Every structure is written in structure tokens, then in C-alpha cells.
Amino acid sequence: MTKLKTTLFGSLALAAVAALASGSATLADHHGAPATAKVGEAAPDFTLTCTDGKAHTLSDYTKDGKIVVLEWFNVGCPFVVKHHERHRTMSTLAKDFKDKDVVWLAVVSSAPGTQGHGLELNREYKKKWEIAYPILIDEPGKVGRAYEARTTPHMYIIDKTGTLVYAGAIDNNRSATELGDVNYVRQALKQVVAGETVTESMTRPYGCSVKYAD
Amino acid sequence: MYLSIIAALLSGIAPAGALAQSLFEPRGPGVGRDADPVRARLVAADTALTPGEKTLIGLHFEIEPDWYLYWKNPGDAGMPIGFAFEAPDGVRIGDVRWPAPQRHALPGGILDYVHRDAVTLVFPVHVGADVPVGEPVTISARLTWLMCKDEICVPGNANVRIEIPVAAESTETPDAARIARSLLRVPTPASESEFDWAWRERTLTLRVPGADALVFYPGPSERVQPRDMLRAGAVDGDALRISYDTSVDEAEEISAVVEVRREGAPPRFIEIVIPGPDAG
Numbered sequence: 453m454t455k456l457k458t459t460l461f462g463s464l465a466l467a468a469v470a471a472l473a474s475g476s477a478t479l480a481d482h483h484g485a486p487a488t489a490k491v492g493e494a495a496p497d498f499t500l501t502c503t504d505g506k507a508h509t510l511s512d513y514t515k516d517g518k519i520v521v522l523e524w525f526n527v528g529c530p531f532v533v534k535h536h537e538r539h540r541t542m543s544t545l546a547k548d549f550k551d552k553d554v555v556w557l558a559v560v561s562s563a564p565g566t567q568g569h570g571l572e573l574n575r576e577y578k579k580k581w582e583i584a585y586p587i588l589i590d591e592p593g594k595v596g597r598a599y600e601a602r603t604t605p606h607m608y609i610i611d612k613t614g615t616l617v618y619a620g621a622i623d624n625n626r627s628a629t630e631l632g633d634v635n636y637v638r639q640a641l642k643q644v645v646a647g648e649t650v651t652e653s654m655t656r657p658y659g660c661s662v663k664y665a666d
Numbered sequence: 667m668y669l670s671i672i673a674a675l676l677s678g679i680a681p682a683g684a685l686a687q688s689l690f691e692p693r694g695p696g697v698g699r700d701a702d703p704v705r706a707r708l709v710a711a712d713t714a715l716t717p718g719e720k721t722l723i724g725l726h727f728e729i730e731p732d733w734y735l736y737w738k739n740p741g742d743a744g745m746p747i748g749f750a751f752e753a754p755d756g757v758r759i760g761d762v763r764w765p766a767p768q769r770h771a772l773p774g775g776i777l778d779y780v781h782r783d784a785v786t787l788v789f790p791v792h793v794g795a796d797v798p799v800g801e802p803v804t805i806s807a808r809l810t811w812l813m814c815k816d817e818i819c820v821p822g823n824a825n826v827r828i829e830i831p832v833a834a835e836s837t838e839t840p841d842a843a844r845i846a847r848s849l850l851r852v853p854t855p856a857s858e859s860e861f862d863w864a865w866r867e868r869t870l871t872l873r874v875p876g877a878d879a880l881v882f883y884p885g886p887s888e889r890v891q892p893r894d895m896l897r898a899g900a901v902d903g904d905a906l907r908i909s910y911d912t913s914v915d916e917a918e919e920i921s922a923v924v925e926v927r928r929e930g931a932p933p934r935f936i937e938i939v940i941p942g943p944d945a946g
Contacts (some may be wrong), residue, residue, distance in 0.1 A: 528818065528819075529819055530812065530819065530820070530821040531745075561774075563773075565817060566816075566817040566818065567817060567818040567819065593773075593774060596774060597774055597775070600774075600775065601774075602742040602743055602774070602775075602776050603742070603743045624888075626745065626888070627745070627748075627810075628745060628810070628812060628821050654911070654913070655888075656888050656889070656891060658743075658745070659743060660743055660744070660812070660814065660819035661742065661743035661744065661772050661774075661776050661778065661814065661816075661819070662743075662774055662776070663816070663817060663818070664772070664773035664774035664776075665773060666773050
């Protein structure tokens, strides 16, 4: 592109940005929208019940000095199968960090009639895949939407202060079978546990779409 | 399972659902009712390969209603169709010409880029001058994909192959029209006069003079993806405003396919590559 073109077009772009800015002001004035998760900000609090019937509240864990990992989960999704059946990515990581004040929680936001939904199904796979951590049921998808969880898996880390410090993929291989050579969650957890800043705090998640209700 | 793979090899048509189920045991509602939601085969534009010339082949997928496959950038979720070709010495398969997808919005603010009903990925085939006439050539491909409908995702894979004679002359096959139709949705590089662009901080404004509506399909970069594409990615008028987060600061360039709609004309698909906001 020539410099001239860019400059000429600059005024158009300015007008466009001005229009956008006024648009976002309207959005900011709009009340009642639920808080959404943003890396570097307070993670939306929630209470969900796991497959054993026990309630889990995020802020109870963080008040107790725990670091919390959230793993969006759907037993039928090939990418979840990859990290639970073909490989033991999730359970291994959860175990490796269990003694370092890290609590791991799977969350199922599948709506009724969609893949991965159902208490019995999730109990069955918790046993089958020997998952030692709780699987939380988010049938209405409220928590999933608050975190803007898009894929299974989609990973989040919340530090002891309740701040969201990581959101994104489990690793850097987007295939349905092979593992990546960088596990972003392991990398971030090491840093959080050591009290360091997470260097790669946002990555692009991959997997099946979360099966929300309309 | 082996039987079905062999059958697929022999027929060139893969029973996708059967293979997928034996490999991954997909579970959940819907699986049993939709045995083979996707079928794949290789098609050729010409009846024969001609030594020293170029022809086209297509990787053709038939997709049952409600199901979809994913573009090279699947969007917020999903996995692109994967392929690995094998061809004998002297026959070279060129880079994919991938038709533009459709936007597909899902509950929860998820936006995917998908192919529905049918899609043909087109590949040039370069035939060496010394490939002997008379001996047919077999081209094969190993395929992997994720097929979804809104309630469920299932992996698929298949081996497909096609045998093509080698001859001094050839004519078009019945599949040539299918390949030609697919090429209408394959983007061509945009000429400089066709569009204007400008960065303002991390927002890219892109204008295509004369367009009545525009759709932006971001390239498949793992690191740099635009925000809020549900709202900003498809607009009436001749200008798109695409915003990025801080990841764009490192970007050398931004690539995308833009669908240009004009009243009374078929859509055009252009490929754009623009320097990042801080590049150069």
C-alpha cells in the first residue's frame, strides 16, 4: 500500500474509531450483564455441585489459600478423550501439583440432550478414567458463559488472591491425538506456585465447542 | 475395523462413521442415529494425467444435514480437515486451494468457520515430463477431521485413493464441474487497488470500495486472533473494523480471506496480507 492511500484513508478510519468509541460507551452504560472472566482481573465466583453431590465454591478455595485450575470437560469430545484416555495429561498434572495447594476442578457445561451431559455418564467416566478430582455440573452453562469457555478442554488458573492468571489451551498441539511439547498449564502453574508472573497467560484454546443450551 | 479400512482403500470411499467409532468410541446422543455423517473421496478434473502438464484433483466431502466440517481456521472451536498425500515419483501434489467457509454461530458466543453439505478442497497436480504413458498412477491421501453438529462432535479419519491413467491426451471428467464450482469460493490474492487499510492502535480498518457487504475470515494463526468477530466479522457496507488484543503487537503480518458482496453479483473472495500495526 502506498503512504498516500494510508493517509487519505486515515480520516475515514478516525471517523470509524469515533463511531466505535461511542458504541462501547453505550455498552459500558448497560447494567445487568454478568461479569465475565478476564486475565489479570478477579475471576467470577461460583458455586457448583459435583457428581458426588457436594457443593464447591471458588472463593472458599481461594480464601483457604488454594490455587484453582478449571478444566472445561465433555466425556464424548475427542480432545477430552485425548487428554484423559490416550494420554493422562489432566490427571497427571493434577496429581503433580496436589501437594502445592492446587485444587483441580472439571466443569461440564453441556446442556441436556447434548454430548457429555448427565450425572450418571460423568460418574461413569470419572471412574473409568480414574479422575481423582471433582467434576462439577454446570447444566445451565452459567459458569461456562461467565468464563467465556469455548472449548473442551478450555483451561483457567485462578491464583490465591482470586485473580484469573491463565486462560487458554492445555498445550500447544491442536490435534485430536498428539501431545504438544509445551504444556501451558504446567508452565503457568509452576510460575504461580513460585509466586512469579505467568509469562504466557493467554493462549488460543482448542477442542470441541462447549455444548451450551440456546 | 481392518476390513472397513481395506474396503475404504479398495473403493476409494470411506465409511467415516464406522472408522471413527471404532477408533474413538464416540458417545452421547445422536451417534447411533447418524452412522456416516461424512463421506470422503478423491476426484479428478481430467480423465488422464498428461506428462509435463498440470491438472487438478479434489478432496470431496459429502456432509449430512446439520453436520459440518472445519475450515483451515476452525474459529473458536473445532479442528481443520487434515490431509497427507502420497503420490509416485514424478507426480507432485501442490498447495491446497481451500474454499472459503461459512460462519456458524453457536450458543455461548462461539463462532466457528465451517463447511456444510459438501466441500471440495482442490489441489494442483504437477506431472513430470518423464512419467510414462500407459501406466496408471495412484494418488492416495490420509484424512483426519472433526465432524460436528451443534450437540456433538465426533472424530473422523479415512484413507482415500484414486487411480488415474497417464495418457498424451485427456478430457474433462464429470467431476470437473464440481472442482470448478469449488474454485469460485477459493480466494485469490487481492490487488492493491481493490482495498484500503489502516491501523489505529490495535484496530484494523479495511475498506473495499463498492462493496455492499463484507465478511472477514481470519487466517489460522495460533497466536493472533481478532476479538468480537460475531459482531465485527460480517457487516453491511464497504468497511470492516477488526480489533485485536496485545498479541497483535508482535505480528509481522495479518492474513485473512475477505468475502466481498455486491448487489446483483456473485460474491468474490480475496486473500489479504497486511503488515502488523507495529511492523516496519
